[in-house]
Amino acid sequence: MLSAALAVFVLLAAWCALRGSLPQIDGEAALAGLSAPVSVSRDALGVVTVEAAGETDAMRALGYVHAQERFFEMDLMRRSPAGELSALFGPMALDADRAHRVHRMRARARTAVDAASVAERELLAAYAEGVNAGLGALRARPWAYLLLRARPEPWRAEDSVLVGYAMYFDLHDAANARELALWKIRPHLPQSLYALVTHPGSAWDSPLVGPALGDAVLPAPEILDLRALAAAGDGGADRRSGPTPVEALEPAAPGSNNFAVAGSLTAHGAAIVADDMHLGLRAPGIWFRARLSYSDPRAPGGRIDVSGFTLPGLPAVIVGSNGHVAWGFTNSYGDYLDWALERPCAVRGIAAQRVAAIEPLAPAGKAANAGNPDDCVELAAHRELIGVAGADPVEFVVEESAWGPVMHEADGGRVLSLRWTAHLPGAINLGLLSLSRAADVEQALVLARDIALPSQNLVIGDSGGRIAWRVLGPIPQRGASCEALAPVATTGNAACAPWGMSTRIGPTLASPTADRIWTANSRVVDGAALATIGDGGYVNGARGAQIRDALRAVERFDESALLAIQLDDRALFLQRWHDLLGERARVQGTPALTALAEAGADWDGRASINSTGYRLVRAWRLAVNERIAKGLLAPARDALGEEFTMPALPQLEGVAWPLVTQRPGHLLPAAHASWDALFEDAAVQVRDGLAALGPLAERSWGEANIARICHPLSAALPGRLRRHLCMPADPLPGDVHMPRVQAPSMGASQRMVVAPGREADGIIHQPGGQSGHPLSPFWGAGHADWVQGRPSPFLPGAAAHSLVLAPR
Template identity: 45%
Template sequence: MEAKTDRRTGRRVLAWLGGIAGVVVVGVAGLGGWVAWSLNASLPQLEGTATIPGLSGPVTVERDENGVPTLTGPDRVSLMYGLGFLHAQERYFQMDLMRRSAAGELSSLFGPLAAKFDTPRRVHRFRDRAHAAVERSSPEQRAMLAAYTAGVNAGLDGLKAAPFEYALLRQHPQPWSLEDTLLVVDAMYFDLQSSDGWDERRLELAMDQLGPLMANFLYPKGTELDAPLDGSTLPEPPMPASYTPAIKMGQAVPRQDGAPDNEAMIRGSNNWAVSGALTGTGAAMVANDMHLGLRTPNTWYRARMVVKPAGSDTPTLDLVGVTLPGNPLLVVGSNRHVAWGYTDAYVDTGDVVILEPVDGDPDRYKTPDGPKTLEKHRQVLCPAPTCPSITIEDSDWGPVIGTDAQGHKLAYRWVAHDVGAEVMTAGAALEQAGSVEEAVAIAHRLPIPNENMMVVDTKGNLAWTVVGLVPRRFGHDGTLPTSWADGKAGWNGYLSPAEVPVIANPQNGRLWTANTRVVGGDALAKLGFGDYALGSRAGQIRDDLLAKDTFTEKDLLAIQLDDRAPMLDFWQRLMLQALGERASDQALANLVAPVESWGGRAAIPSVGYRLVRTFRSALVDRLYQAYTAPLAGPAGDHANDLISHQAEGPARRLLTARPAGLVPPGYKSWDALIDAALKDVRERIAQNGGDIAHFTWGDRNRLAIRHPISNIQPLLSPYLDPPGEPVAGDLYQPRVTAPSFGASERLVVSPGHEDTGLFHMPTGQSGHPRSPYYNKGHEDWVQGRATPLLPGATRWRMTLEPAKGALTP
């Protein structure tokens, strides 16, 4: 579900906030009594009645002991109002950060030091685009936006004090607007897709500096680990005979901070489904865990939403799953007829367009309709006198995002620029789908960040398709920056629903995705290559599914918790071979036993797993550091994004063949490279205290989940953050877990059988540390317990009552 830079943005933003706002928190340290009062006064209302204008009928809110609400109201729009009320009272600071990050407006909250973050986002002018989308929205879309917005502002106004984060920052929350709900969707585009076409620019840079043969070898489109649903394969790029970069290389290989653990956190997810023929009920079943940066509070807000028309005891709609604070729609879950889940599709949703200047004038560019002049928009990033202003340049194809090696300006054509309020009506329609067929048809007009949708129904059907807008390209395949000046290349709108690939009811009754290539051939040509994830997770899920003939919810949860590491078998064998060849080195000899008995799992007590994993990371990192060194300077801010998601393939091939012409620059031989990697392992052991018995995977894979405020002021961490306990799992198997990254939820459900559905998520429902359910349920996620999807017994009950007044669109 992450520009490659943007996919790491969550971690970078939190680190950046520490540099900005620590002074602010220290500045209010003397206001402890006022902050304490504010902390208590900003708690959400859990019981009683709130009388609010605009509701068409009463909405009851029943929370269980984990704070999971069941909202019951007369119609879906009233529930949007009610959910907005809850989102604001529980998560307003989170919502505020999302809308500001999408619009490039964090400087208005944190001051001029946020300008570096805001500038590349402000370039896309999503605030203006969202405002325009609201202006052209249909009455139905506007009514939904208005209901949710009114609910949010009523919830915010209903607090006795602003959310505690604002007290610490000495700021006041600004009201929610209709366009803010669309900006929250835009924020997810930044998190899940490239906003600057780095993949295309990186490949072009590699071709220029390393030559096409080496570039295609280091950045392949797939590997032998691919596990597409259609069984297709891709041709393996040839291995070059020698390394001949365009610039002369020295002997020293620069090392990046953090090596040898320079791993790309692939924003993505797992999902899979089994048909009704493989369950005990006849209904199909879906599992979904979405991988994102982990923080307090969680990205998602759990909810059950029940529509009961006035005078009726029979629900006409019953939704359960997760919502995204800032938006009133169900993201993933079930409506008792259909259930669905998402993984980031990694299809190619943006293109870098080379702007050809007219007569050497950089402000004029060629188009098929003749010369045009760049539109310029000057914007001040925040009200502070010292806040910088920027000039945004817009072309017919999108904003200018930089220049190429020849000095040509580059524009970025991105599907996110065309998203409007249709997300509201299409999302609401999906909530009411009655079958897989209906859900798939709706998905093709739902303009959210492109996802692999896995959908099942009560009749036993299952299907995979891609949700979101998919460009219809002509004249190019989108893998390299291209000029569109002569009209021979570009986009011809978006794929029609009939053109989007669908796989439904396969003969074996099983479907799976994990951010990898799903199809080949013509279907793949339509979707394009958006830097797919390595196929190890998908292949392991496929094999787990094929190993059983029938499934329960707990069986699918067991796959989500599978921490075996077959991908690392190659590296364990290689490490044992290397240690055997260096048997005279006593320090290395001490590593043999734990590597031999490593267990093949990312288990907390495993020393061998951590040794093998560190060895693998060191080798892959050193290989790419050496070969891509000529790219580091021109890559600029992307200098740490030069390792391919498919690096496993080239690395295995190189270390198996060890061609003399490809000895990495800076090393005298392949043995010297392996010596350096083993030295990295020994240095890591020394940094860990020197005792190999304590060099466990759990010690390395210890949770570091932070609230934004504790990241600003670490002294508050004990009060805001969950414990930093060790966790099983890693990045390349189904149980994806890293210190601040991993499964943001785990869901297993069969529609019509929600009572046996399973769910847990890290950190819990509330964003408020004084809440009685703050971080409640977190330990269930850590331990992988099979806890219920449906809310439990009512612990707190409140009612939102209509009052005189109407919603103002």
């Protein structure tokens, strides 16, 4: 009896502690530092409206609200780029911390705060004080810390800079793995083969400026013959240790869609801007909806009224509309990182990860990369301590040259150092706040020249009907004769000296030159503008082409029309692969191809949840392309052995499609006797892999594309409790090569369609809900609308809860 009573007491105590970490949403609370009371209201979905006397009060109050609703998520956002997760999660996070600590982002964040303007430091301080006040006002520490048996640490001004750096890690390849993999294979492929593998476009190209590059022109047998290369190597043996899981071959990458139509195409005369940013999905979602209203003499009419999405940890509205302009972002996929191959002057006792032999040898006309191999560089050593929950701190030494941190060891006592825009002073600032006070597109473009964040495609529209695009953020300023994709030697090499960067050189396109603008992480421009941005692995243009063609198909738009484009799950990209599969099944009549064609007879031309045809065609294309990529890169794989890494090849479609339609014998991967055999072998992999799950005709796309949107701590709980920290496991339509980008844990982290000045007609979606507390009524609020694509109002609804923050 006593033990039962004790168990009940423990459960009640735990329940009370859990409820004690819920935010205060009604009544009055004191907040030191305010110049006047601030009103904080929440609608039925928990969307916050902050009404304040001025900008500093508004950001102080926003920090208070962010902390009460999302402090744990903010904590992860500051710890991740700094390499400080082990202090919460113990040794299991050490590898992740080492990978990020080498960038020394905590030190860079402190430097950024010290270099910030007085006004920026005041805003960062006010926000941090608001965060700490909101955290301290909770009756119990946030529930995640109870589970981790940890205590939250106070927020500092530098932590907001770290949150900005977290977006650099999300949107850039901080390991610069693609460039390294390409450079490693380059010496082992004939020039004609390397040019084919890295062909920079396809028939799906959809730039705003310039023509499509089109599919690759296949080299003639006398120029390139894979069979002859295989005979000189090991016979082109297929070293695949086992079938690659077909669902994992083409993961969704961080990116976004944004597009806009000018006022000449709308009934009301205002531009309409659509934006959906594709990131990892979790519960709660990464963004936090808010409307901020406060006096500001710099704004039109002396007042700011801006609505949209904030990022807990930062004092700003990231994307949204202020009644005069609306703006949104997509990842630009420019080239913002470079390697240098350097010889340290001193003997070192530090061991970094080794790479294969690599030389800074540039192709013809690019000899500047080579430099003087006999010179050396000085390295500075920084001794970092990584805190580890439940264990002793781990010492970690970071070495840096003038180029950047040492990331790898190379042969001959040399090292590979990394230069990244995120490392340099000026990589992050609070300039994004200025868009909230922009009066029109022209002013927004002027303000954008000084905004620093991970470089993005900015699309803007204004209430007067104008639209514009610009690459926003810092861009490297490289020497003209220094090749961006090759490691450089930094000594004796003025052309490839450590580059600086500028936020003022991003290309721009504005109406009336364009009345429709679209970006979707693919190439946007060509010529000198493309050379300025660089190629950081921009994605295949099919998604952008589908958006472009939908915008060109009609002459009149409203908000619902742009939402329909965001939700477009037509499989235009795969239609020709569906036709090819059917044609090969009829011609070849082989068992696996026939099985796929028959089981996928329900093809409806969409990535719909009930379509088996879509899943089978998608998987077969990936299996075919896997064999093509392995065949093309076989000489490099043979030469490098275990050092070989398959590079990301986002434009492979521009090579694969000519190969599978023309089927030249001299470019057939050597592991296959014929193209027919390759097609059947790919079909066998798909058939056998999916048939293991049950009848092939029942393997729908919805079975594979089921939402896995959970709180970061969900995996630590047993199954019955875990589901309370996850959104429903809904089957989801959409995929990567169409506007409705969707994977189980990746996709549209928000959707927004709005005309500035007509926000009441705008549409918004938010997966994962507003609150980070599973007992909150706002946990998962609005998520079902995101799943179903139902329009949700852009502006907050009527106040359901009201809190007054009073000066103390």
